Amino acid sequence: MIQKGNFRAMGSTITVILDSDKPSDGPVVIRQIRHWFDEWEDMFSRFRPDSELNRLNRSSGSPFRTSAELMDVLILAHTMREWTDGLVTPTVLDALKFSGYNVDFTHLATDAIHSWLNSSPPVPESLDFELDTSTNEVTLPRGVHLDLGGFAKGWCAHQAIKRLRSSFPVLVNAGGDIACSGSQMNGDGWLVGIEKPYSPQEYTSLIHLTGGGLATSSTEYRRWMKEGTLQHHLIDPRTGLPAVTRIISASVAASSVMQAEAAAKAALIAGSTQAVRWLDEQKDLAYLLQMDDGTLITNPIFESLQARNHDSILL
């Protein structure tokens, strides 16, 4: 029996879906996951002054002892930075603030951003940070501050399904970053829609997810005006500015939601030509790129996931 619930956390809607014959499992599991997300948000949010992340950012230049969870997310971010050749990195917080994203997005006025005095975006000299996993210590280079936005959301969704997957099939959707523990009890995959840009009630594609994760990065929603210029939240670390890209939305399915999230973001920042080349090099990624002229770019792995048997009824 499919049971489903939603709650708000980390500035996004979190959807929990589980397949269990016990009707009482649903409310208990959703409450439990909500509790975990609250705990994790206390650690990873840049909008909570006393979050562990903000304490780390204030320690810039000195060693900081982290919790096991924060260390885990930092290792993940470090790994993804290496994998994407530096395109996806948490060290873009100052650039993100410079572009105007300095308060929770729900409070961000779209037409009245207080500009910083800086005339050029801050690009840290060093994008690296030191991790000592034996002591759980991290040292940020002076002047470098981290934003764990996407990494943390994917990590949380993954942790939730990891803790529950021995009990029943479960799927967690953290603001579009979807982690699933495997197929449903009847062996079917989870049917997931990929939203059409500027039309969230329509789907460009439906795919069957039988494990791993799916994530979408898009310039469509988290965007705002600053001094007459349209800004969005996906910073290109090479320029320190919102990425200039023809890709409106990049969706990637991978063996984990964290990998999917990083790949989708890297593709969008890289731009279509580089993105396709890089994604194809990875071999095991399924992707759908939705371009600004309406063109869709997919690869054969993605097409194999598409729910073709629904074509006859989707007229």
Next chain:
Amino acid sequence: MDVNKPIKKRKSFVPKATRFFLVLSSIAGTVGIWNLISSQELAEASTNDLTLPPIPTIVPLIDDSQQSEGISQSAVQPLPTLRAVTPMPQTGYSSPMNSAPVTIPGPITSSGPSR
């Protein structure tokens, strides 16, 4: 009333039996002639060769040569060629082409920009 007045009897040149025979043979003749004509047409038709018009050629919808050379492993399709997939979270749908309701499972969740 003058009973001695002779009764005037109408002359009948064609006897009733003859008239009945004429009507019958006229109907039979008409039916017979038409039957003969139709049989002749059928016989002629069956002797001709059946030449059917050619089946229309199936035209490929996507021309491979139009795909970008730089993205050989990818399939590029213009958006208008794909159907817009409308979410159908409920289970009842009646197609205008088919009055019988079809059970449709809508997507259980979706991936898009973080909202």
